Amino acid sequence: MSCRTTQSSGDSLHMLSRKQFLVRSGLAAGFMLIGTAMLKGQNQSPARSGRRNLFFAPEDIPEIRRRLSLPMFSEAWAKQLNADVSDDVRFLETDVDFNDQLRHLPRVCNILQRDAFIYVITGRADRGGNAKLALQRLLQFRKWDYFLEAGKDVIGLQRAPLATQSVVLAYEWIEELLPVEMRQEVMRQLPDKGIEPCYRSCWGMLHKEDVVGWSFDPDATLLEEPNRDLRRWPWILAGTNLHAVPLSALGLGAVFMLGRHPRGPEWWKVLKAGFDDIKGSFARDGSYAEGTSYCNYSALELVHFLHVQRRHTTEDWSDQINWKGLMDYFLMTRMPSAQHPEGHVNFGDGGHGYTSDLAFWIARRFEDPQAQYAGLLRPIREPMFAAVYFNPEIEPAKPAGSWFYRHYDIGWVVITTGFASGDFVTAIRSGGPANHEHADRNSVIMKCHEENLLVDNWHPPYDNLNPAWSLRTSPAHNTVLIDGQGHQYHDGTEGTNPSRAQAKVVREVTTEHYAIVTSDATPAYALVDQNIAAVNRTLLCVPGIKLLLVVDTMRTKIRPVIFKARWFVENEDKQGGIEFDGARFLFQRPKARLAGVCAAASGVRLTRDSFPVPAAHGVFPFLDVAAEAAGESCIITAMIALQQHEPVPPMELTATTDGWVLTASPQGRNISVGITLADDYPAFNVSLS
Numbered sequence: 001m002s003c004r005t006t007q008s009s010g011d012s013l014h015m016l017s018r019k020q021f022l023v024r025s026g027l028a029a030g031f032m033l034i035g036t037a038m039l040k041g042q043n044q045s046p047a048r049s050g051r052r053n054l055f056f057a058p059e060d061i062p063e064i065r066r067r068l069s070l071p072m073f074s075e076a077w078a079k080q081l082n083a084d085v086s087d088d089v090r091f092l093e094t095d096v097d098f099n100d101q102l103r104h105l106p107r108v109c110n111i112l113q114r115d116a117f118i119y120v121i122t123g124r125a126d127r128g129g130n131a132k133l134a135l136q137r138l139l140q141f142r143k144w145d146y147f148l149e150a151g152k153d154v155i156g157l158q159r160a161p162l163a164t165q166s167v168v169l170a171y172e173w174i175e176e177l178l179p180v181e182m183r184q185e186v187m188r189q190l191p192d193k194g195i196e197p198c199y200r201s202c203w204g205m206l207h208k209e210d211v212v213g214w215s216f217d218p219d220a221t222l223l224e225e226p227n228r229d230l231r232r233w234p235w236i237l238a239g240t241n242l243h244a245v246p247l248s249a250l251g252l253g254a255v256f257m258l259g260r261h262p263r264g265p266e267w268w269k270v271l272k273a274g275f276d277d278i279k280g281s282f283a284r285d286g287s288y289a290e291g292t293s294y295c296n297y298s299a300l301e302l303v304h305f306l307h308v309q310r311r312h313t314t315e316d317w318s319d320q321i322n323w324k325g326l327m328d329y330f331l332m333t334r335m336p337s338a339q340h341p342e343g344h345v346n347f348g349d350g351g352h353g354y355t356s357d358l359a360f361w362i363a364r365r366f367e368d369p370q371a372q373y374a375g376l377l378r379p380i381r382e383p384m385f386a387a388v389y390f391n392p393e394i395e396p397a398k399p400a401g402s403w404f405y406r407h408y409d410i411g412w413v414v415i416t417t418g419f420a421s422g423d424f425v426t427a428i429r430s431g432g433p434a435n436h437e438h439a440d441r442n443s444v445i446m447k448c449h450e451e452n453l454l455v456d457n458w459h460p461p462y463d464n465l466n467p468a469w470s471l472r473t474s475p476a477h478n479t480v481l482i483d484g485q486g487h488q489y490h491d492g493t494e495g496t497n498p499s500r501a502q503a504k505v506v507r508e509v510t511t512e513h514y515a516i517v518t519s520d521a522t523p524a525y526a527l528v529d530q531n532i533a534a535v536n537r538t539l540l541c542v543p544g545i546k547l548l549l550v551v552d553t554m555r556t557k558i559r560p561v562i563f564k565a566r567w568f569v570e571n572e573d574k575q576g577g578i579e580f581d582g583a584r585f586l587f588q589r590p591k592a593r594l595a596g597v598c599a600a601a602s603g604v605r606l607t608r609d610s611f612p613v614p615a616a617h618g619v620f621p622f623l624d625v626a627a628e629a630a631g632e633s634c635i636i637t638a639m640i641a642l643q644q645h646e647p648v649p650p651m652e653l654t655a656t657t658d659g660w661v662l663t664a665s666p667q668g669r670n671i672s673v674g675i676t677l678a679d680d681y682p683a684f685n686v687s688l689s
Contacts, residue, residue: 054256054308055169056388065121067387076380077387080118085111085130092133100221101146101159108137109166116170117384119177131174138163139185144193146220149200150212156197157242161249164194165304168249168256191261195253198246199267202274205238227465229493236497239281240290240435244298247274251305255312278302279320283409286325289434291350292333299326300358304385307361323362327371330354331399332406332414334377336421338450338591339573345414345445346456347429349436349496354378357385364389369397377419403543405515407505410434413517415541424448424546424641428539430505430519433498439474439489441503441521442537448546448641449592452570454478457611457620464492468617472496476611476620479521480535480552480635481564487524500527507538507681513688514542518681533557534680540673542688545666546641549673551682555632563633564626568611569594571621578623580606585623586648593646596639599653599660600627604635634677640666 056064068077088111097104112134119128138144145160154160167190175183204211214230216222237243254267281298282288288295299321306318330353333345344353359375362368373396380386403417403424411431417424426446438456446454456478460471470476474486488501501524509516518538525535533555540549554563569576569587577588583604587594598604604625611620627633636653651664659676674685 054172054252054312060388061121064387067390067392068121068383070392072376073380073383073387073390077383080114080383081122081124085115085127089130089133092130092137096137096140097221098137098141099219101141101144101217102220102222104221105138105141105144105159106162108134108141109162112138112166112170113384116173120173128174128177131170132177135167135170135174135178135186136182138167139182139189141193143217143220145197146217146222147201148215148217149204151215153200154193154197154217155201155204155214156194156246156249157201157237158245160194160197161246161301164190164198164249164253165301167194168252171256187260190253191257191263195250195257195261195267196263198250198253199263199270201246202243202250202270204234205243206270206273206277208234208238227463227493228495232494232497236435236494238277241294241298241301243274243278244281245301247271247278248301248305250274252308255305255308258312275302275317275320279317282321282326284322284325285329285409286322286327287329287408287410287412288326289410289431290436291346291348291434292330292344292353293350294436295326295330295350296352296354296358299323300355300385303358303361307389310365318365324366324368324371327354327359327362327368327374328406329408330359331370331374331377331419332404332416333412333427334416334419335425335445335447335452336419337447337452337570338421339452339570340458341421343447343452345412345425345427346458347412347427347440347443347445348434348438349459351456351458355382355386356380357382357389360386360389360391363394364391367394369395370399372396373398405510407508407517411503411505411519413505413508413519413539415515415543417543421450422448424543426454426539426541426548428517428519428537430503430521432502433500435498436496437498438472438477439486439499439501440477440479441474441487441501441524442519442535443477443479444537444539444548444550445478446548446594446639446641449643451589451592453587453589453592453594453641454639455568455570457568457618458572460617462496466617468613470613471611471617471620475566476568478567479565480537480554481566481624482525482529482532482535482554483561484564485528487521488527506536513544514540514686516540516684520680529561531556531559531561536680538682540684540686542671542686545664545669545671545688547664547666547671548639548641549662549675550637550639551675552635552637553633553677553680553682555680558631560629560631561633562626562629563635564624565598565635565637566622566624567637568620568622571619574619576621578608578621580608580623582606583653587623589644591644593642593644593648594639595642595648595651596637597651597653598625598638599636599655600625600634601655602628602630634682636660636662636675638662638664640664642666 115127116131144163145156147155149155211234335343356375356378363372372394406414414427429440429443457471489499503521506520507518521535526532536553538551579586583598585596607624649666662673670689672687676683
């Protein structure tokens with residue numbers, strides 16, 4: 001469905017000059033009591049339904065404009081100011097499909113937010129006109145989301161929240177351009193199309209047993225209705241980003257409509273209960289089990305609401321989440337490479353980390369120098385929120401240390417020498433189930449010298465009918481296989497929901513020069529094969545010489561099995577190579593190499609292959625290191641990361657009467673590691689000179 005409309009004849013009504021806008025906006029600060037939230041300054045209804053300085057006040061605009069001129073913002077800001085938006089205008093004028101909430105509605109919302117912000121900061125009439133047109137188009141959508149409750153009532157999960165946020169933020173920025181009829185239409189539609197759908201989804205996640213049933217809207221324009229069973233979604237989504245997103249929009253809408261809608265107290269009641277619920281998705285140390293990308297999505301949406309709440313009410317919930325710990329989680333999981341400059345530890349579907357606006361809000365709110373440092377590390381791609389939150393008076397502080405070890409409450413362990421693309425990073429995925437997870441318990445990834453050397457595939461499809469869905473399973477990860485099988489996972493009919501697989505860190509040792517960590521994934525593998533008695537992976541990492549020693553152990557109850565360790569190299573750009581000779585191997589990348597040697601009690605057999613998905617989905621080469629069939633196996637894999645021009649150093653794994661000895665001489669250093677098995681976990685005797 002396309003559209004073309006003419007301008008309303010009421011466009012000239014109630015127009016205010018920019019000067020009047022700034023003056024009246026500064027005066028419109030009255031709010032009333034909603035639920036238990038007393039608004040700052042007074043508890044009576046505002047004199048008019050006008051601007052409330054929701055996100056920032058007119059007197060803040062000169063300072064925001066000054067920040068946007070700083071070198072850190074100026075390039076991205078100039079791109080937005082000078083962009084050719086003719087395609088966006090053409091889209092708004094003729095091409096909007098008002099049943100396409102999946103693709104067209106977010107594009108309309110993005111134009112609305114972007115151009116309304118540009119207008120209020122610069123006064124550019126053309127961008128204000130674009131924002132007004134985008135708002136008109138948004139109001140023409142009959143529904144703002146494509147999910148229904150009980151087959152009839154719209155629920156907001158992503159699209160209605162985005163539309164609500166866009167209207168709430170942009171309305172006061174362009175209100176002077178809107179005829180009175182359009183303002184009234186906004187006030188009529190916003191509760192029904194935006195706030196109430198967000199309320200319904202949040203209410204459903206709080207009252208799961210009372211939900212009749214969620215479904216896709218059959219009227220919505222979807223490329224293909226996914227093969228999804230939504231019956232458990234109120235349970236599945238309650239602790240995920242898709243709870244945080246509608247919750248934030250409900251909060252923004254509730255504050256925006258204070259004193260203007262009778263449903264306000266009920267909105268606030270569900271908002272408060274929902275926030276108390278969703279804050280538990282963030283671990284005590286600030287880490288987040290859905291991974292970094294989804295953490296940023298959840299956290300940033302909540303931050304937008306918390307920013308507005310703190311500005312306009314006497315309640316402030318921002319200290320109920322460990323935001324400084326969250327920033328530590330983001331910083332220590334940074335994994336930028338030449339192939340993925342925005343990369344983070346990508347267990348599950350995550351991997352693209354935090355944005356500067358989140359870091360700057362944390363730095364401002366908690367006067368956190370480390371968050372300020374983290375924000376300044378990131379390129380500013382979207383200056384709107386970042387420039388509002390940035391406080392230039394906070395001095396950044398880089399964490400001190402030659403290397404860092406983190407065992408987060410979610411079970412992930414990360415070892416890193418720093419935050420640049422040349423630094424060494426390795427991580428092991430222990431812990432429990434999570435939304436957007438893969439079957440990746442005890443999976444290990446590594447980055448060094450600007451290259452991902454041990455890699456998880458990046459963001460396979462959500463659709464379980466897609467042939468590449470199998471990239472989510474254990475055989476597609478740097479983990480172990482038993483008789484060719486990995487650990488338990490689901491079939492995807494409910495989406496990217498959690499499995500039942502568990503792993504747990506059972507031992508940790510850290511010294512000045514190295515770290516040892518053991519993760520037990522027995523419960524995850526026993527869900528598939530009850531013959532499994534133990535499956536453990538132990539890492540010895542020496543960051544100073546870029547060495548990683550992996551000891552995989554397995555024990556069965558009765559039947560012998562074939563035990564394999566599988567390793568993938570980055571090949572997204574078709575430049576990843578694997579070479580091997582006997583028990584030695586070499587992973588090749590344009591800027592780095594990974595040299596390794598393997599051993600097992602009965603010897604090892606190395607084979608090279610590619611993961612079996614159609615080539616259109618990518619080519620994923622891997623190396624298998626297999627032991628002979630046995631009821632008890634141990635595979636040792638020692639690896640050293642090298643720059644491309646560095647020679648492979650001497651490295652040997654030698655059998656002894658009670659185990660093995662690893663000797664290596666990388667970077668002019670000498671290391672000797674005695675390896676013995678004690679019960680299920682190996683013991684190490686490390687000598688480094």
